[in-house]
Amino acid sequence: MNNRRLIIGITQGDSNGIGYEVIIKALSDQRVLDFFTPIIYGSSKLFGFYKKTIANIEQLETHIINCASEAKPKKINIINCIDEKHNAEPGKASLESAQDAIASLERASKDIQEGEIDAIVTAPINKYYMNEAGFNYTGHTEYFKSKFQSPNATMILLSDRIRTALVTSHIAIKDIPNAITKEAILEKLACLNESLKKDFSLSDAKIAVLGLNPHNGDNGLIGTEENEIIIPAIKEAFDNGILAFGPYSPDAFFTPNNYLKTDAVLAMYHDQGLAPFKALCFENGVNYTAGLPIVRCSPDHGTAFEIAGKDKADGQSMLCAIYTAIDICKSRARNKEIMDNKMPDIFLEKEEKLTSGRRSQIE
Numbered sequence: 001m002n003n004r005r006l007i008i009g010i011t012q013g014d015s016n017g018i019g020y021e022v023i024i025k026a027l028s029d030q031r032v033l034d035f036f037t038p039i040i041y042g043s044s045k046l047f048g049f050y051k052k053t054i055a056n057i058e059q060l061e062t063h064i065i066n067c068a069s070e071a072k073p074k075k076i077n078i079i080n081c082i083d084e085k086h087n088a089e090p091g092k093a094s095l096e097s098a099q100d101a102i103a104s105l106e107r108a109s110k111d112i113q114e115g116e117i118d119a120i121v122t123a124p125i126n127k128y129y130m131n132e133a134g135f136n137y138t139g140h141t142e143y144f145k146s147k148f149q150s151p152n153a154t155m156i157l158l159s160d161r162i163r164t165a166l167v168t169s170h171i172a173i174k175d176i177p178n179a180i181t182k183e184a185i186l187e188k189l190a191c192l193n194e195s196l197k198k199d200f201s202l203s204d205a206k207i208a209v210l211g212l213n214p215h216n217g218d219n220g221l222i223g224t225e226e227n228e229i230i231i232p233a234i235k236e237a238f239d240n241g242i243l244a245f246g247p248y249s250p251d252a253f254f255t256p257n258n259y260l261k262t263d264a265v266l267a268m269y270h271d272q273g274l275a276p277f278k279a280l281c282f283e284n285g286v287n288y289t290a291g292l293p294i295v296r297c298s299p300d301h302g303t304a305f306e307i308a309g310k311d312k313a314d315g316q317s318m319l320c321a322i323y324t325a326i327d328i329c330k331s332r333a334r335n336k337e338i339m340d341n342k343m344p345d346i347f348l349e350k351e352e353k354l355t356s357g358r359r360s361q362i363e
Contacts, residue, residue: 012042013123017303020050025315068116090309098129119295138170153291159281185233195290205263209246
């Protein structure tokens with residue numbers, strides 16, 4: 001894998017949002033195709049429509065294919081997998097555009113299950129209309145958790161400066177306290193720690209855990225979750241070899257003197273972790289689903305209907321998502337190669353016996 005060009009599947013997302021615009025801008029510099037082969041799951045007609053709406057984009061060489069095995073390097077490959085009668089209506093959330101997003105996602109998921117592509121990068125969707133169209137998940141993360149039977153998979157928002165994971169993600173604020181359990185925190189810490197090793201090649205990674213209540217509950221004055229749930233979970237994780245620390249008060253944690261000293265942060269709920277992350281790293285932020293058998297990334301923004309079709313969308317986050325997917329694929333391959341070539345346990349046991357014997361002779 002380290003010596004071949006990876007095939008990255010890119011879903012179109014909601015065809016009336018900024019998905020196509022950020023995809024086109026991310027791929028507009030043909031030099032990026034030296035590093036991977038893209039396959040867009042969507043519509044060549046819609047791709048052409050949005051390409052015309054974007055100023056200063058050079059001619060992009062596309063190649064229409066029927067299946068992933070036909071993908072050509074150095075070209076933008078497109079699999080037409082949505083109804084060709086559907087037209088783009090930039091800025092309009094609709095059932096039709098949500099159906100297109102589902103068709104794109106399901107075709108790409110099928111291909112990665114069958115090993116036809118190496119990673120998936122998903123463009124943004126409109127969750128409300130997706131559910132109206134029969135998509136029974138609250139987001140991409142929940143879809144992939146179910147699709148690949150990975151209940152402990154964890155959302156990580158990352159950039160070159162910070163990685164932020166969540167104990168709870170797409171649930172209502174009123175439901176958060178009941179969802180914060182010792183078991184849930186331990187599961188997320190284990191998933192995050194394993195991902196830091198396998199996906200980012202970080203051994204002995206330091207993880208900062210945030211509290212739930214203001215000022216960490218002020219010793220129970222304004223909340224007991226820290227003393228009763230979060231601190232015991234951190235202690236047990238640490239005893240099990242995970243370098244988890246905290247809890248830290250969220251209102252003071254996200255300063256350079258704090259968050260830059262850790263390898264990752266575990267927040268208790270969606271906005272607690274993502275609001276500061278996006279304030280710090282919005283332009284190049286990436287959403288990564290850790291704990292899956294496949295690699296899935298996305299940009300850290302939504303459909304942005306208000307600017308769709310106006311050539312205002314920034315493709316940097318989409319490009320970062322593609323590069324992150326490539327990096328994680330290569331990191332996984334390197335770590336697998338190391339484990340495959342690891343000295344068998346029987347030899348390690350013999351070496352330990354020899355070492356112990358020499359130690360006894362010296363003593």
